Amino acid sequence: MRRIKIFQIGLVWFPEQGGGLDRFYYDLIRRLPENGFDVRGLVVGSDQVDIQTEGAIKSATDTSTPLLKKLISIYHFSRATFRSFAPDLLVSHFALHAFPILSLIGRRPLVVHFHGPWALEASVEGSKIYWVKIAKFIEKAVYSRAKRIIVLSKAFRKILHEEYNIPLDKIVIIPGAIETRKFTKNAISVSRDQARNELGWSLERPTILIVRRLANRMGLEDAIIAIENVRVRFPNVLLLIAGKGHLHSELSQIIIDRALENNVKLLGFIPDDKLALNYRAANFTLVPTISLEGFGLITVESLASGTPVLVTPVGGLPEVVEDLSADLVLPATGPDAIADGLTKILSGEQALPDEETCMEYADKNFSWVVASSRIAKIYREALE
Numbered sequence: 001m002r003r004i005k006i007f008q009i010g011l012v013w014f015p016e017q018g019g020g021l022d023r024f025y026y027d028l029i030r031r032l033p034e035n036g037f038d039v040r041g042l043v044v045g046s047d048q049v050d051i052q053t054e055g056a057i058k059s060a061t062d063t064s065t066p067l068l069k070k071l072i073s074i075y076h077f078s079r080a081t082f083r084s085f086a087p088d089l090l091v092s093h094f095a096l097h098a099f100p101i102l103s104l105i106g107r108r109p110l111v112v113h114f115h116g117p118w119a120l121e122a123s124v125e126g127s128k129i130y131w132v133k134i135a136k137f138i139e140k141a142v143y144s145r146a147k148r149i150i151v152l153s154k155a156f157r158k159i160l161h162e163e164y165n166i167p168l169d170k171i172v173i174i175p176g177a178i179e180t181r182k183f184t185k186n187a188i189s190v191s192r193d194q195a196r197n198e199l200g201w202s203l204e205r206p207t208i209l210i211v212r213r214l215a216n217r218m219g220l221e222d223a224i225i226a227i228e229n230v231r232v233r234f235p236n237v238l239l240l241i242a243g244k245g246h247l248h249s250e251l252s253q254i255i256i257d258r259a260l261e262n263n264v265k266l267l268g269f270i271p272d273d274k275l276a277l278n279y280r281a282a283n284f285t286l287v288p289t290i291s292l293e294g295f296g297l298i299t300v301e302s303l304a305s306g307t308p309v310l311v312t313p314v315g316g317l318p319e320v321v322e323d324l325s326a327d328l329v330l331p332a333t334g335p336d337a338i339a340d341g342l343t344k345i346l347s348g349e350q351a352l353p354d355e356e357t358c359m360e361y362a363d364k365n366f367s368w369v370v371a372s373s374r375i376a377k378i379y380r381e382a383l384e
Contacts, residue, residue, distance in 0.1 A: 006379065007078075007087035009101075011094040012063060015052065015272070019213055020073065020176070020297040021115040024141060025093050027179060028375065029057060031368050035376035040085050042077055042097070044070065073203055075100040080335025089187035091378055094118075095142040096135075101247040102145060111383040112146040116294050117159050124217045124291055138194050139162055145281045147382045150375065152176045152295035159292075172378055175320070177371030180363045183304035186276040187359060195281035206346055208236045209282035209307075211298045214245030219288035219333060223266050224254055226288075226338035231263050232247040234346050239286075242278065279305035284345065284352060287311040296320060304362035306355030324361045325353050 012018045014026035032039050043049060058081075061073040078101040081087075086283070090110045094112065095118060098110075119135035143149060143164050150172050151157045157173055160166045196203055205247075205311035212218045219293040220241060227239045241251070241264065248266065255264045270278055279285065285302040286309070287293075293315035302309040308325075309315040312333045321328040327350055330341045344350040353361070364370075 002175065003036055003038050004089060004379070004383065005085060005087045006032065006039055006089045006091060006128055007081065007085065008032075008039060008041035008057070008058075009078075009090070009092045009094065010041060010043040011097065011100050013043045013049045013057075013059065016045050016243065017063070020295070021093060023297060024113070024115065024176060027368055028372070029053075029176070031372040032376070033377045034232075035372055037376070037379070039226040040081055040087065042074065042081070044097075048070045058300070071096075071100045088167070089383060091379070092142060092146075092319045095139045098142045099138045101143065106166070109147040110142075110145050111379060112143055112149045112159055112383050114143070114149050114151045114156055114294075117163060117197070117292060120159070120163065121217065121292055127217055145197055146170065147263070148172055148378055150174050150378060151318050155315040155319070156294040159294075174374050174378070175366060175373060176297050176300065177366050177368045178297055178300050178304060178362075180300070180304040180359075180367040183276045183279065183301055184306070184359045184363060187280050187306035187355060188302045190277065190280055192281060192283075195277050198277060199281050202238070202283055205236050205295045206234060207240060207281070207282050208342065209278060209285045209302075210239065210241045210243075210288065211275070211278070211285070211301075212241070212287070214241075214243050214251060216247065217289060217293075219290040220247065220251055221254060222289040222290065222333065222335045222338055223286060224251065224260065225258070225335040226342060227260060227263050228258050229339040230342050230346070231260075233343060236344065237263055237342075240267050240278075240282070241265070242270045265342045275301065276305050279307050282307050285309045285343075286338070287317060288333070291315075291319060293317050300362050300366040303358040304366075306359050308352040308358055312337075320366075323365075324358070327351075328353075 007028055010025040012022050014022040029039050039056050041057040042060045044063050049057055049059040060077040061070050090108055093113045119132050122133045123133050143166055157171050161168055193203055230237050279302050287296055289312050295316045299309045312330050318329045330337045
């Protein structure tokens with residue numbers, strides 16, 4: 001069987017920076033060759049991208065390049081690649097980077113991985129209205145050109161259909177995936193106490209971990225305020241928030257204003273090679289999102305590390321955990337619901353799935369072994 005030549009359009013290079021979209025892209029392009037694809041692609045990043053992928057993925061430009069120049073670079077890079085590589089199929093993971101090359105596509109089929117509503121997220125984060133409208137226009141232009149669009153959850157299928165007028169028969173749900181064995185291996189080899197010793201965490205304190213970009217829609221302020229209530233009954237409780245973003249100063253001030261310095265800590269960015277250890281060290285993790293959560297790879301990362309995760313009932317989060325335990329989904333968003341959920345767990349009123357159950361569930365449902373074959377099938381169907 002002839003190998004299919006595929007061109008993958010990403011955002012930034014995950015080893016250098018990025019979030020869930022970028023991790024997904026990074027893992028996917030490494031899985032596709034075993035499914036019969038020759039892969040080329042582009043991201044925005046350093047010259048190391050070319051070296052690390054042996055030329056398969058290249059950086060069209062670096063992250064500091066002004067937007068217009070960035071888009072022009074993407075266009076010229078893609079045009080040269082189309083001439084030399086002649087891909088059979090194009091795949092987009094970020095509408096802005098796919099937009100400049102729509103005129104180059106011709107009759108080639110396009111598959112879109114919809115990782116989130118870019119325009120709606122920009123609106124939530126306070127972007128100017130004109131930029132939100134431009135983002136929506138770009139998204140619609142790219143999505144309407146796609147033969148298939150892969151979404152991570154029913155929640156994102158609904159948004160794509162209702163907000164972008166994409167027919168339901170174009171949309172395919174394939175849940176997100178991670179390299180589950182990477183996290184599970186660490187959980188098997190290191191006990192929770194050993195992980196805490198290595199990280200310098202207290203062995204006695206009940207510790208809750210959040211791994212999130214510090215952005216408005218993540219609900220981090222709600223989680224901090226909830227701890228103010230929880231510590232009344234559990235004065236030793238500790239909430240650790242890992243990540244970076246524009247809310248760092250604001251969240252730091254909230255912690256100071258509420259005298260929570262002993263109960264809430266901002267850890268900053270955790271390198272990828274330390275992430276599994278941090279998940280392993282926590283009693284459980286928390287995802288307090290308030291809007292526009294399509295899946296949340298951090299939920300699966302936590303479970304694969306043997307650490308249960310408590311989520312708000314937002315977007316695709318319930319879809320990820322409810323088959324493991326419906327009790328892992330809070331009844332509502334906001335500080336009160338979070339505080340009540342944390343208190344029930346810390347008091348022992350609500351039991352959590354054990355570490356072996358969490359790891360097995362993650363591996364069975366969200367491993368790349370499962371997801372890559374399903375994605376490959378959609379790619380092949382798009383060529384028919």
